[in-house]
Amino acid sequence: MEDPANAVISSWAMPIGPVLAIVFLLIVYLRGWIGLQFRVPLRFPLWRLLAFAGGLGAIFLAIASPLDAFGGLLLQVHMIQHLLLMMVAPPLILAGAPYLPLLSGLPRRFTREVIGPFLIWTPLKRIGHFLLNPIVSWIAFTSSNVLWHLPFFYELALGSPAWHQFEHFCFLFTGILFWWHLIQPWPSRPLWPRWAMIPYLILADLQNTGLAAFLTFCDRVLYPTYQFAPRLWNSNPLDDQVIAGTIMWVPGSIVFLVPAAIIALQFLSPRLRAQTSATIGSPRTAVNPDFGLAPLLRRLGLAPRPGNQPLDLFRVPVLGGVLRSNPFRRGMQVVMLMLAIAILLDGFLGPQLSPMNLAGVLPWTHWRGLTVVALLFAGNLFCMICPFTLVRDFGRRWLPANWTWPAFLRNKWMAAALVGLYLWAYEAFSLWNSPWLTAWIILLYFLSAFLVDGFFRGASFCKYVCPIGQFHFVQSLISPLEVKVRTPDACRTCRTYDCIRGKPEQRGCELKLFQPKKKGNMDCTFCMDCVHACPHDNVGLIAVLPGKQLWNGEQRSSIGFFKNRFDLAVLVLVLVFGALANAAGMIAPVTAVFDRAQLYFGLDRPVVVALFLVAVVLVLPGLAVWTGGFASRRLGKLTAATKSLVSDFTMTLAPLGFAMWLAHLVFHLFTASHTPIPVLQRIAVDLHLALLGKPNWAIASWAFPQLLDFEILFLDLGLMLSLYAGWKVAERYNNSGKRCLLTFAPWALICVLFFVAAIWIIFQPMDMRGTMM
Amino acid sequence: MTRIIVSFGLVFFLARSVLADGGTIRFQGDAGSFHVTVFTLPPILTAGAVDLTVLLQDRSRLNPLLDASVTFDLTAEPGATRQRAAWLPPACAMNPPASLTGIPATLNHGENRLLYGAYVQIPHSGSWNLKIDIRRDAEHESIVTLLPVNPPAPRLLAYWRLFILPPLFIVGFVLNRSARTRRGRSTEDG
Numbered sequence: 001m002e003d004p005a006n007a008v009i010s011s012w013a014m015p016i017g018p019v020l021a022i023v024f025l026l027i028v029y030l031r032g033w034i035g036l037q038f039r040v041p042l043r044f045p046l047w048r049l050l051a052f053a054g055g056l057g058a059i060f061l062a063i064a065s066p067l068d069a070f071g072g073l074l075l076q077v078h079m080i081q082h083l084l085l086m087m088v089a090p091p092l093i094l095a096g097a098p099y100l101p102l103l104s105g106l107p108r109r110f111t112r113e114v115i116g117p118f119l120i121w122t123p124l125k126r127i128g129h130f131l132l133n134p135i136v137s138w139i140a141f142t143s144s145n146v147l148w149h150l151p152f153f154y155e156l157a158l159g160s161p162a163w164h165q166f167e168h169f170c171f172l173f174t175g176i177l178f179w180w181h182l183i184q185p186w187p188s189r190p191l192w193p194r195w196a197m198i199p200y201l202i203l204a205d206l207q208n209t210g211l212a213a214f215l216t217f218c219d220r221v222l223y224p225t226y227q228f229a230p231r232l233w234n235s236n237p238l239d240d241q242v243i244a245g246t247i248m249w250v251p252g253s254i255v256f257l258v259p260a261a262i263i264a265l266q267f268l269s270p271r272l273r274a275q276t277s278a279t280i281g282s283p284r285t286a287v288n289p290d291f292g293l294a295p296l297l298r299r300l301g302l303a304p305r306p307g308n309q310p311l312d313l314f315r316v317p318v319l320g321g322v323l324r325s326n327p328f329r330r331g332m333q334v335v336m337l338m339l340a341i342a343i344l345l346d347g348f349l350g351p352q353l354s355p356m357n358l359a360g361v362l363p364w365t366h367w368r369g370l371t372v373v374a375l376l377f378a379g380n381l382f383c384m385i386c387p388f389t390l391v392r393d394f395g396r397r398w399l400p401a402n403w404t405w406p407a408f409l410r411n412k413w414m415a416a417a418l419v420g421l422y423l424w425a426y427e428a429f430s431l432w433n434s435p436w437l438t439a440w441i442i443l444l445y446f447l448s449a450f451l452v453d454g455f456f457r458g459a460s461f462c463k464y465v466c467p468i469g470q471f472h473f474v475q476s477l478i479s480p481l482e483v484k485v486r487t488p489d490a491c492r493t494c495r496t497y498d499c500i501r502g503k504p505e506q507r508g509c510e511l512k513l514f515q516p517k518k519k520g521n522m523d524c525t526f527c528m529d530c531v532h533a534c535p536h537d538n539v540g541l542i543a544v545l546p547g548k549q550l551w552n553g554e555q556r557s558s559i560g561f562f563k564n565r566f567d568l569a570v571l572v573l574v575l576v577f578g579a580l581a582n583a584a585g586m587i588a589p590v591t592a593v594f595d596r597a598q599l600y601f602g603l604d605r606p607v608v609v610a611l612f613l614v615a616v617v618l619v620l621p622g623l624a625v626w627t628g629g630f631a632s633r634r635l636g637k638l639t640a641a642t643k644s645l646v647s648d649f650t651m652t653l654a655p656l657g658f659a660m661w662l663a664h665l666v667f668h669l670f671t672a673s674h675t676p677i678p679v680l681q682r683i684a685v686d687l688h689l690a691l692l693g694k695p696n697w698a699i700a701s702w703a704f705p706q707l708l709d710f711e712i713l714f715l716d717l718g719l720m721l722s723l724y725a726g727w728k729v730a731e732r733y734n735n736s737g738k739r740c741l742l743t744f745a746p747w748a749l750i751c752v753l754f755f756v757a758a759i760w761i762i763f764q765p766m767d768m769r770g771t772m773m
Numbered sequence: 774m775t776r777i778i779v780s781f782g783l784v785f786f787l788a789r790s791v792l793a794d795g796g797t798i799r800f801q802g803d804a805g806s807f808h809v810t811v812f813t814l815p816p817i818l819t820a821g822a823v824d825l826t827v828l829l830q831d832r833s834r835l836n837p838l839l840d841a842s843v844t845f846d847l848t849a850e851p852g853a854t855r856q857r858a859a860w861l862p863p864a865c866a867m868n869p870p871a872s873l874t875g876i877p878a879t880l881n882h883g884e885n886r887l888l889y890g891a892y893v894q895i896p897h898s899g900s901w902n903l904k905i906d907i908r909r910d911a912e913h914e915s916i917v918t919l920l921p922v923n924p925p926a927p928r929l930l931a932y933w934r935l936f937i938l939p940p941l942f943i944v945g946f947v948l949n950r951s952a953r954t955r956r957g958r959s960t961e962d963g
Contacts (some may be wrong), residue, residue, distance in 0.1 A: 002880070007839055011886045069884040230798075230810040720939055723943070
């Protein structure tokens with residue numbers, strides 16, 4: 001039998017939102033604190049970091065520990081939770097002097113462009129001044145304490161998770177206001193003399209004592225919830241209330257009175273007062289780079305990058321070496337090739353029930369899902385380890401590989417058509433439900449890669465043919481990593497151009513992306529050829545602002561200007577609205593329309609699907625973007641051609657399309673997460689290997705109730721990034737505020753309509769593909 | 774012996790509906806040697822996903838019991854008022870909802886490890902009978918309580934916190950631009 005005491009102490013929760021916020025704050029603070037160690041170490045000694053971390057730890061303890069689990073059953077536990085939020089977390093957080101570390105821990109551009117204007121915005125400054133008036137802070141803190149302990153409000157919080165969270169927020173927020181004047185976090189200046197903190201604290205203690213005494217000496221249970229809550233270990237609700245009152249009284253009073261006593265002692269002892277003022281470092285020692293923890297941090301590789309350079313993943317110890325090594329890449333390609341062969345064999349020879357076959361599970365659920373996750377968090381990693389690359393290399397070895405790719409095909413028209421063909425075939429022939437067809441597609445893919453690159457020079461297959469590659473190229477415009485030059489100055493003096501020409505032992509970029517002029521991830525397969533070819537070691541895998549290239553109007557190597565690439569815009573349009581169509585194909589209302597159309601008009605399914613896709617992926621989006629371009633031109637009084645505007649603005653829809661793919665494919669990844677396990681068990685049984693046991697087809701999955709929340713969040717982020725990118729492009733065309741708004745308005749409308757359609761789709765009952773359900 | 778004692782609770786105990794920590798106590802009372810408290814979350818039940826939890830204590834000393842086997846059965850009260858079907862989040866798909874009988878309640882279900890619990894999808898609004906089967910050693914007890922389930926909340930309302938993000942972003946962006954414009958003007962004036 002499990003010990004109840006163990007059960008109590010293991011009653012931890014992991015509230016995702018607050019925990020992510022705590023981790024985020026800690027990372028930002030730590031990043032800022034490390035930087036400040038090299039600039040003003042005396043202002044930010046180690047104890048400040050520990051205090052800030054301790055404050056966040058106190059919040060975590062309050063909301064995630066057994067204190068939260070048992071707060072609804074025992075008032076005394078709930079009281080400890082509240083004290084942590086009011087009296088422990090706020091002073092510790094403020095002792096960390098978080099203002100400067102948090103600001104300098106964020107990306108500099110974000111601080112300057114996004115937060116900076118607010119920091120000097122007069123209305124916000126007025127609100128800040130008002131709230132940080134000691135009288136207002138004191139009243140806010142004490143009234144929050146009293147109000148939330150009135151039975152009506154206390155019961156309200158106990159009865160509703162939302163009110164409960166709001167109550168906790170009030171305690172924390174008013175706690176920070178109250179303790180601000182006592183801790184006086186640097187660089188704020190005190191508004192009252194130090195001695196005034198003595199009555200400030202004592203008056204707060206009087207209020208706290210009054211409330212605590214009422215709880216302690218009241219002869220009836222004040223809160224009905226605790227009156228009727230189950231009595232653990234025969235506890236008595238009135239005794240529980242007395243203990244809660246005592247906790248509020250004794251530790252509460254200590255928290256107020258000890259600082260009051262210290263301040264009083266400081267005033268009575270001039271020596272102590274002098275010591276306190278000396279704790280603030282002098283500027284002379286503050287700029288010494290070898291002071292404090294700076295040498296240790298430098299030795300640990302945690303020193304800030306010189307010139308505030310962005311993160312370069314190749315310079316991260318171990319990981320950087322692995323990522324740029326050719327054997328690693330080749331090894332991963334071999335692994336992927338073996339998997340592809342296994343899928344082929346099972347697809348042709350295995351059972352033709354999709355969830356029971358590797359070809360029905362891995363390519364459609366796991367590979368697609370993991371690909372979009374990798375694109376979101378890193379970049380085009382799947383092109384980097386693409387199994388077709390090996391086959392291409394065999395083709396080059398055995399076939400001439402010296403033909404020139406036809407000039408009329410050096411664009412994205414064929415790729416757009418192939419993406420459209422894939423979308424049609426997927427739905428028309430239910431590819432996800434046919435291991436046999438899936439295997440044939442993979443085989444044809446291998447053959448195409450072998451023949452195209454076997455006969456034609458360069459990476460023609462990747463650049464002009466491969467629809468999977470085009471998907472990755474477009475979506476990786478929103479990825480946070482980019483293969484780019486580290487220092488542009490090094491390229492200015494370079495005369496060998498090895499990154500594109502290559503050298504005898506190392507080929508250059510086959511996709512003709514000249515590093516100094518390369519912008520963004522479009523057409524980049526992350527093959528790292530340029531990295532190895534560069535004689536100056538000047539190409540890195542560098543962190544970039546996701547989506548920035550969507551509004552960058554500069555000329556790009558091998559691509560040119562986006563405004564002149566109508567073919568690219570059409571490819572993006574097909575991928576963006578293809579995301580909508582692909583997800584729509586699995587919801588009940590759309591499948592019902594397909595069925596009805598087949599029945600009433602006597603059409604075959606492929607014809608119905610083709611008509612649907614032509615309407616949803618080509619005609620309607622085409623009309624929408626052309627109208628958008630035309631309206632932008634007229635409203636913004638622009639001289640640019642409509643076609644250029646359409647080409648430029650269509651790129652800004654890419655984040656929405658990516659969000660829809662992400663929402664859709666992550667849904668499949670999580671709902672069918674474990675499906676390869678029984679498939680592998682089945683294969684082992686088929687091969688008469690009793691290694692893995694009997695297949696368990698009713699296996700669990702990673703599906704969780706908040707999956708829909710994440711899908712909506714992805715779409716939210718996609719909408720916000722698309723709107724922002726659209727605004728930036730509009731700004732490029734028209735700098736005046738009103739004209740810019742009018743130029744942007746039609747595209748904002750398209751984004752919002754897309755978002756509404758996407759939300760409607762994810763709210764529909766969906767077909768559980770790739771599972772036995 | 775699989776003797777099923779269905780105790781309606783009204784004889785031995787008083788069923789009360791009071792609020793617990795973010796949930797509601799739907800039932801509290803004794804059955805055999807057990808003292809049983811049933812919680813539901815959200816506090817006001819609506820058709821759709823519901824968190825059902827049970828605290829099982831020994832009747833005499835009120836010590837929590839953690840070695841029992843607990844299952845839930847949900848059945849719709851016949852002839853209930855007008856019903857509205859729940860909308861299901863996509864994770865629940867087009868497929869028929871999971872069975873509402875014999876749902877196992879587990880101890881590591883949620884935050885409080887003293888509670889046996891399970892997530893249940895209530896398919897439509899109306900009155901539902903919740904039967905809780907408790908087995909411990911040779912003892913087998915059952916309890917039935919009535920759950921009033923309201924019609925499902927509109928979908929957009931259920932996710933308002935997420936839908937408010939883009940409008941908040943737009944407001945923040947407009948304020949940011951306004952603050953930058955003023956800063957620019959004040960710099961020029963200065």
